[in-house]
Amino acid sequence: MSDNFFEKALAGRMIDAIPGMIEFDIPVHGDNRGWFKENFQKEKMLPLGFPESFFKENKLQNNVSLSRKGVLRGLHAEPWDKYISVADNGRVLGSWVDLREGASFGHVYQTVIDASKGIYVPRGVANGFQVLSDTVSYSYLVNDYWALDLKPKYAFVNYADPALGIEWDDVENAEVSEADKNHPLLKDVVPLTKAQL
Amino acid sequence: MSDNFFEKALAGRMIDAIPGMIEFDIPVHGDNRGWFKENFQKEKMLPLGFPESFFKENKLQNNVSLSRKGVLRGLHAEPWDKYISVADNGRVLGSWVDLREGASFGHVYQTVIDASKGIYVPRGVANGFQVLSDTVSYSYLVNDYWALDLKPKYAFVNYADPALGIEWDDVENAEVSEADKNHPLLKDVVPLTKAQL
Ligand SMILES: Cc1cn([C@H]2C[C@H](O)[C@@H](COP(=O)(O)OP(=O)(O)O[C@H]3O[C@H](CO)[C@@H](O)[C@H](O)[C@H]3O)O2)c(=O)[nH]c1=O
Ligand SMILES: Cc1cn([C@H]2C[C@H](O)[C@@H](COP(=O)(O)OP(=O)(O)O[C@H]3O[C@H](CO)[C@@H](O)[C@H](O)[C@H]3O)O2)c(=O)[nH]c1=O
Numbered sequence: 001m002s003d004n005f006f007e008k009a010l011a012g013r014m015i016d017a018i019p020g021m022i023e024f025d026i027p028v029h030g031d032n033r034g035w036f037k038e039n040f041q042k043e044k045m046l047p048l049g050f051p052e053s054f055f056k057e058n059k060l061q062n063n064v065s066l067s068r069k070g071v072l073r074g075l076h077a078e079p080w081d082k083y084i085s086v087a088d089n090g091r092v093l094g095s096w097v098d099l100r101e102g103a104s105f106g107h108v109y110q111t112v113i114d115a116s117k118g119i120y121v122p123r124g125v126a127n128g129f130q131v132l133s134d135t136v137s138y139s140y141l142v143n144d145y146w147a148l149d150l151k152p153k154y155a156f157v158n159y160a161d162p163a164l165g166i167e168w169d170d171v172e173n174a175e176v177s178e179a180d181k182n183h184p185l186l187k188d189v190v191p192l193t194k195a196q197l
Numbered sequence: 198m199s200d201n202f203f204e205k206a207l208a209g210r211m212i213d214a215i216p217g218m219i220e221f222d223i224p225v226h227g228d229n230r231g232w233f234k235e236n237f238q239k240e241k242m243l244p245l246g247f248p249e250s251f252f253k254e255n256k257l258q259n260n261v262s263l264s265r266k267g268v269l270r271g272l273h274a275e276p277w278d279k280y281i282s283v284a285d286n287g288r289v290l291g292s293w294v295d296l297r298e299g300a301s302f303g304h305v306y307q308t309v310i311d312a313s314k315g316i317y318v319p320r321g322v323a324n325g326f327q328v329l330s331d332t333v334s335y336s337y338l339v340n341d342y343w344a345l346d347l348k349p350k351y352a353f354v355n356y357a358d359p360a361l362g363i364e365w366d367d368v369e370n371a372e373v374s375e376a377d378k379n380h381p382l383l384k385d386v387v388p389l390t391k392a393q394l
Pocket of ligand 1: 063064065073074076127128129138146177226233234235
């Protein structure tokens with residue numbers, strides 16, 4: 001938990017480095033039992049910039065992953081939008097790389113996420129994180145459906161590529177998947193075209 | 198985590214005691230990093246009985262609460278449907294009481310929920326749980342928007358009412374909210390009519 005965890009005012013901020021990315025402050029209400037938050041509330045968050053287009057195709061998937069300290073997942077850019085959040089007292093270093101063709105290709109954004117933040121990640125932006133707490137529950141909404149046989153069509157960039165300038169913690173000892181070790185360097189990534197997204 | 202936690206086949210079962218309630222088995226995939234699950238996947242879960250009507254009004258809210266061991270929340274029946282789940286390694290004793298007018302008024306269902314289960318709770322059924330693990334992240338989707346000033350219109354029943362026959366653990370020492378202590382006994386609850394829901 002950050003110093004400033006409880007009772008933030010709900011707010012949305014555009015991330016200049018990566019067009020379409022939005023960082024939300026989420027109010028977390030603490031009491032004798034623990035805490036409660038409206039992690040996503042469509043009616044309140046659309047006016048703050050959450051795109052109505054997220055719901056255009058009426059598709060919805062909610063993914064949850066549980067990871068131990070030092071785990072690093074990413075960087076993955078699938079052809080759907082994501083609304084990312086933390087669902088417990090854990091913390092991650094979130095990292096994103098724009099893989100869309102255009103002026104912002106290769107741009108990076110990083111921030112620490114706890115339960116009081118929500119991040120909107122537009123399709124074509126690679127998503128990843130490293131776990132800073134003992135464990136973390138990472139929960140996100142997406143608007144299209146993953147399938148194993150479509151994986152070759154998804155775009156990836158190697159988390160360890162120094163060209164990204166990402167500051168991971170002790171990246172040599174990070175716990176990662178075999179797949180994530182083998183993703184291409186940024187210089188070898190073919191930028192994603194509008195037609196692919 | 199239950200003995201049978203990983204790699205269940207996705208399945209949905211109707212709960213006979215409470216019409217419209219559905220219990221889902223959720224596949225959880227473990228690896229060197231922790232685990233991953235599709236907690237909700239519309240395309241796969243509609244054919245298993247998840248009601249299409251959940252999405253009828255295009256409203257969506259995702260709530261997350263974090264609770265310590267012994268915390269008991271409930272029992273609350275708001276005028277919206279809920280899809281309930283656990284988002285970490287915790288466990289709760291989920292308990293539901295049908296408050297809708299009709300033959301199933303007062304019917305109770307209880308089951309232990311971990312991350313490998315999802316529960317669909319139709320509007321008018323009171324929802325509650327007690328925390329069995331050190332902490333738990335409890336995450337749910339709803340299809341209408343809570344408001345403080347509408348709270349007098351929501352229906353509640355007292356978790357400690359012996360008439361419910363609910364088997365809580367050490368209920369005298371449960372950590373609850375002031376509001377939850379003061380809800381009516383089942384015999385004093387006015388059954389919810391179709392018009393109210
Ligand atoms: C993404 C996805 C994966 N899976 C299965 C395949 C594997 O058995 C297991 C883990 O899949 P992986 O591809 O290794 O997932 P992971 O590296 O964690 O990456 C995914 O999950 C991450 C969060 O855990 C996200 O940040 C990434 O954007 C997303 O691509 O879950 C599903 O069943 N459905 C899915 O949607
Ligand atoms: C339900 C709800 C509550 N709140 C605020 C009001 C309070 O400051 C704080 C906690 O609200 P309470 O009414 O005490 O919530 P709680 O007793 O935990 O009960 C709610 O949350 C439970 C899970 O925590 C659900 O099982 C119940 O169905 C739901 O009614 O969150 C919101 O801001 N939005 C909401 O949707």
